[in-house]
Amino acid sequence: MDFTIKLSIIIIAFVYAWLYQEQNQEWDLQRNLLKDANNFAAHDAALQIDDAEKSRGRLIIDSVLARAVFEDSLRRNLGLDASLTPRPGSPILSNVRILHFEILDESNATFPMLYQNPTYGITQWVYGPAVISVIETDHPQLVHRIFHQKPIRVPTIQEYKENGI
Amino acid sequence: MRAVKETILRAIYMPILLYMILQPILSYLDHLYDNAVKSNTAYLTQKAATEGRVTPQLIQEVTNNLKAIGFSEDEIHIESDPVLRYRGERIDVAIRVERNRTLFPFNFTSKSQPNYYYAHNSIMSELLN
Numbered sequence: 330m331d332f333t334i335k336l337s338i339i340i341i342a343f344v345y346a347w348l349y350q351e352q353n354q355e356w357d358l359q360r361n362l363l364k365d366a367n368n369f370a371a372h373d374a375a376l377q378i379d380d381a382e383k384s385r386g387r388l389i390i391d392s393v394l395a396r397a398v399f400e401d402s403l404r405r406n407l408g409l410d411a412s413l414t415p416r417p418g419s420p421i422l423s424n425v426r427i428l429h430f431e432i433l434d435e436s437n438a439t440f441p442m443l444y445q446n447p448t449y450g451i452t453q454w455v456y457g458p459a460v461i462s463v464i465e466t467d468h469p470q471l472v473h474r475i476f477h478q479k480p481i482r483v484p485t486i487q488e489y490k491e492n493g494i
Numbered sequence: 495m496r497a498v499k500e501t502i503l504r505a506i507y508m509p510i511l512l513y514m515i516l517q518p519i520l521s522y523l524d525h526l527y528d529n530a531v532k533s534n535t536a537y538l539t540q541k542a543a544t545e546g547r548v549t550p551q552l553i554q555e556v557t558n559n560l561k562a563i564g565f566s567e568d569e570i571h572i573e574s575d576p577v578l579r580y581r582g583e584r585i586d587v588a589i590r591v592e593r594n595r596t597l598f599p600f601n602f603t604s605k606s607q608p609n610y611y612y613a614h615n616s617i618m619s620e621l622l623n
Contacts (some may be wrong), residue, residue, distance in 0.1 A: 365536040
């Protein structure tokens with residue numbers, strides 16, 4: 330009887346530890362997917378240079394087009410629908426939220442500049458036109474009744490740099 | 495009699511003990527393989543953006559990366575259109591690697607385990623025409 334009780338306690342502890350491990354592994358995977366998708370989406374948005382301005386010698390990112398391409402790229406990379414909710418088969422577990430989307434170009438900044446965003450904890454030297462974005466999704470929760478985890482939040486900056494910097 | 499009973503009990507619970515030892519290891523290994531496939535797909539996609547397509551050299555580099563962690567060459571399938579894409583056109587890259595590793599020490603159910611690790615990424619080409 331004594332042995333059975335001890336073993337039961339060990340099994341409960343094991344199941345709890347196992348679920349916690351699975352949750353952390355899932356967090357790791359979700360965070361990597363989110364970060365890569367954010368990188369690709371910001372990269373694609375940064376390619377939307379206004380051709381008319383470019384012919385005048387200025388690098389200006391078309392903000393409307395950039396935002397549309399950013400969202401489209403997120404949808405393609407994470408398998409999301411129009412409202413950024415995962416479609417069946419998506420590797421993401423819950424909906425994705427775009428918290429911040431900002432364009433720095435020759436219309437609103439001079440380079441190099443020290444970009445600081447205290448809200449999302451970003452500080453970085455930016456050397457050319459850039460797209461800055463922050464997205465988040467819910468933390469996977471297998472043992473959510475005991476721990477409430479903060480959402481997974483990833484920032485990214487995609488910028489143009491002159492060769493040699 | 496008591497000693498015999500305890501020995502039998504321990505023998506019955508031995509598979510559970512074995513499960514508790516092996517399961518976290520197998521689960522973590524599987525996670526690492528999955529992560530490696532996804533990270534390599536992201537790397538290949540970034541590189542493809544500047545080249546305009548997934549070049550044979552890039553395929554070889556990623557294949558070598560995956561071989562270095564234990565996959566064999568015939569298990570790795572890299573899928574991408576070889577046509578050159580110019581700035582603003584989309585490049586899709588997918589890697590599928592056969593998943594012939596077990597996830598559980600004992601499979602108590604009749605459900606089959608996933609057959610492959612998979613990752614897909616899409617990016618716009620940077621290549622100037």
